[in-house]
Amino acid sequence: MTDSISLSLNNLTVDYPGYKGSGTIAVKDVSFSIEKGKVLGLVGESGAGKTSIARAITRQLVEPGEITAGEIIFENKNIVSMSQKELRKYLGSQISLIVPNPKSELDPLLTIGRQLGDVVKTHLKLNNKEAREAVLKVLEAVQIPDHNSRYSAYPHELSGGMAQRVIIAMSLICNPKFVISDDATSGLDVTVQREIMKLMQNIIKEKDLSVLFITRDIGLAAHFCDHLGLLFRGQIVEIAPINSFFKNPIHPYSLALLSAFSHSVKWRKVYSTDPQKWSKEFFINGNVPDSMIEVEKGHLVRMIR
Amino acid sequence: MALIRYIGRRLLFVLPQLFGIVAVSFFLLKMIPGDPALLMLGPLASQEAINEIRSVMGLDKSLIEQFVIYLERVLSGDLGTSWQTTKPVMEDLLKRFPATMELVTLSLLFALILGIPVGILASLLKKSIINKFSTYYGLLAGSLPDFWLGLIFIFVFYTILGWAAAPMGRLDLGILPPAVVSGSYFIDSLIAGDWETFNNVVAHLTLPVLTLGLINAGPIIKMTQSTMDRLLESDHIRYARSCGLGEFQIVRRAFRNSLPSVLTIVSVLYSFLIGGAVLVEIVFSWGGAGQYALSGVLNADINPVMGFVVWSAVLCLILYLIVDLLYFAIDPRLRD
Amino acid sequence: MKILEVNDVVKIFKTKGGNVRALNGVSLDIDEGKTVGVVGESGSGKTTLGRLIVGLINPDTGSISFEQRSIGSKVNIRHPDIRGKIQLVFQEPSESLDPRIKVGDSICEPLRGLGIEKSSWNSKLKIVSEKVSLAEEQLSMYPSQLSAGQQQRAGIARALITDPKLIVLDEPTSALDPTARAEILSMLQDVQKEFGVSYIYISHDLSTVRYLTDETAVMYLGEIVEFGETSKIFSRPSHPYSTGLLSSILLPDPEIVMDESLELSGEIPSPINLPKGCFLESRCPISTKECSSHHPDLITSDDRLVRCFEVEKMKDIVQPSSKFEDFDKSFDDFMTKRYSSSVQAGNN
């Protein structure tokens, strides 16, 4: 069974000690697993802990964040207990990351060819000529027009959509098995976003990638993912296969998110994100309960009973 | 192309500025009380003698006329004469500026060699002693009076230990200066291959360079550390890390990105030290340009001061131009 | 009655790289008590239009009239006659309040400009803060102590305190999370019902435009490419750009498939070097030779204004879409069922 799982999180908890006043626990007791070749969407609002999860998996948490409990299992190895050296072998080659704001994520002083080349050279031990070939190939794969001249372009010479393609190229260049997309299209215009999403969809299918797709936009997730998890204040409140989720959303937070898209004033007002208004089975003593209940096969909801 | 246009624009801005500097300093210095003619001839001189000298020096003309005459002469390379040394200012400065530049350049080189590695290490090893050390060193070094530190070094290394050369100029009395090529004894003695002179030059340079270098390493460490801190936390370095690049590559990228800030602080220090090293020059009887200008100010001898101001403004100009070229080389965003 | 008329305004910004043509002749009318949506992507000039209407910038040519009198470049918006009647709500809630001034005092600031006596400030503050559901203790807090949604409520309260006739809402919800967004929009709707104020709602978020507005202007590179009743544009857009924009909206229901009849591709041209012909020509799948050589005018086509040579062809390509209605209906059905059952469960 476990052979079909690409990556799984078991009770992952990320804490930011020091920020005691606000008492934030960025991520609390999060578990999920992603099957090979599948896309798990993780939807939540800002501050829900989405980015903390992405950074925990790559072990790049911002100070003073640290993983205080739980494990991250990738191909039967626990990422949490890896040494930095071992981890570095996985990052960029087996597990790669697609980030938002592509223009600030690329080194402004180096050409994109050089930046892509550095990654292949580090992981695949290619020489300069082979690296150049690999880079040109991947630039072509992400449909960058005129990729031969873009090879020596600097990040500031690219448009947002083009830079996003470069980031995608960077995540694919070593043929990873697992890709994390952290709000990858949030900075783009909708028409450009649509193109990028199509590209990603094709690549995922073609390369049989497993993907953790983190986003704020539940509409985007609905069309892109096989499974969907909803993150609320660092915890998963509902997680289900995509069809099961949208046929029968249960948690009040899920309903609030969905009603935000609806034209109906009534439902917007009935369901809010204010937990105080939720009924007892979802919210006790100021907290969401610790237990999750399986309402259908694979459809878990954080509630009592 | 963009570079040439940029330099052109830069020069366009700089020429009026240069004029402004000369004008302001000319009128400012003319306000210094004291009549050079009187100072030159002494209090017992006759009124006729004073008047004669005044007309020779052009002091009887209106200020504006004097300024125009001065400008004309500067443009033809004549900076006037100093009544204190009775020599043309140009000649004096040609001797003295190399001394100052040699001192300042070597001091800053030393400060860079010390400051950059310490700054980088402090930023990389957050919890180490070197981090604490460099944080407070940056503050402390900027707080010490350099002239005082020079004195302490003289006391320790010359008076007590007897390791250093006497703080009396750039060479021992018995040693002849090398043939003038650049004016810097350090370079000229190397060119001449005169090891005895070279060793003596180095012995005299050691303490003042140590003094200025240790003090100016402070801001360099601080700048290196804070920009490296910022960069190591930046999005693109974090992203490079999550691509699995090695630590060496990461540091190299971060350092490359922090170079412009380091360059800026170095250029600021350099232009400051051309005039600001004067007190250390005094302590070590260096005979540099700053000292020359200082005695000019204190004795209402304005030609040396004006000459110094013009020279240092031009030197700063060249310095900033070089710095701009380096920015261009580092950052592709400026090339558009 | 027309409360605001924007007449053929042009705005060019001079930058290092060249002249950015932000607005290329935009005309727009707003009726009293109505809401006009202005949609477009970044660089479409929609924010410039909003800032121009409130008087933060002046147009290069063209004019703006408010209640039949000219403002804009001629008369300063801060003129006492007009001051307070047009208000602006900003995109960035965290930046729109002075971090060192208490929220309540910030909300009252426009009253100072109007020269209203301090004694009446408190009662006015109470009315508007109730309207936007800000609690009294929040008024004596500093902006950093409020959430983004609450900050935006304060921004709206500041706009409302002068009893304005028109509020320009410049992407008021784009910095907010979806649920906070929904709450603010409902509130704006309530406010309009009660005060009869007109809105210009500037947004790139089409689903909120559909929710809030009566009419919609679709902008692309500094000009309006389609203008008409919101519901009509949403069910059957006529301009290739509006079509591409609308089909990019993803609703949270995997069964509502993406409409792929018309897709835009490639990059948005730079507003410094605008093409000679139609601005969309390079991205448009149905463009012809004429599109690259001539610039289309905004023409009346049936029930709306469209700037496209191929309006007739568009009618064949774009079929009426009911995806929004479908979503609303299925969601409503589902919720009705769920709500009644959960209410029952609550009763038990």
Place this chain on the structure above:
Amino acid sequence: MKVLYLYCKDRPLIGFGYFFVFFLIFLAVFADLIAPWPPQTANPDDYLQAPSWRHLFGTDETGMDIFSRCIYSIRLDLSIAFLGTAVSAIVGTAIGAFVGYYEARGRLKTVFSSFTMRALDVIQSFPVFVFAIALVAIFGQGLYSIIAAIAFVNMPIYVRLMRTQALSIRQMRYVEAAYLSGLSDVSLIIKHIVPNSMGPILSHLSVNVGWSVLLAAALSFAGAGVEAPTPEWGSMIAVGFKNIVTGQWWPSTFPGIVLGLTVFSFALIGASVEVLADPVRRRAAIAKY
């Protein structure tokens, strides 16, 4: 206050900075009671005495007690520094606020701004130290010309600092909102722009007091500041200068140490203000408590 205490608790050196400055002020106020010897009375019998219990820091070549002179110097040096800094900060901030606010806002206003900035460029291209000495030479040696020179030399920094702040703050939405409300330019600057730029100004202010002490001492050392018998750290170092080569280290060393510690303390305070004035960094710095 509480924040400051918590911040210093983990950073004893910063705490020392605050302590030392208060200690100096205390010494300056009660100098008459604390100093064991009169500061300006030469005592030829006691010349060049090494430090002892009788003369804690020794005596100089005229036999004046260095410890007492060091204490009396505080009055002079700190008042020069405080006054010089205050003048430059107030004038510089005001100019900077207007320059930044008016930049590219209408023809006349723009001309005013760019002219001021070019003038600053000219002032700042002078070698600072020679410039300060020239100013003292022009106005004649004396307390007020030193203060004026220090204020003038420091002012461009405040203008630039405040200009940068004003440039970014005037783009903030709350300033635009206030503008639309009909507030005048001056009240916009006073109500919104200046208060919101105080963080960087304050932190520079403290460091700047330290620099000003240093500059005052350097001027005296160069012979353009306070004249010899007046107790002043810089001139005391200059007086002791000739003795050091012959091994009498104390006349120069002690004033230098006090001077260095003073400047260092202000630098430490400045570093802490930089953090404490920024709400985000302040919260992170005392997060533990």
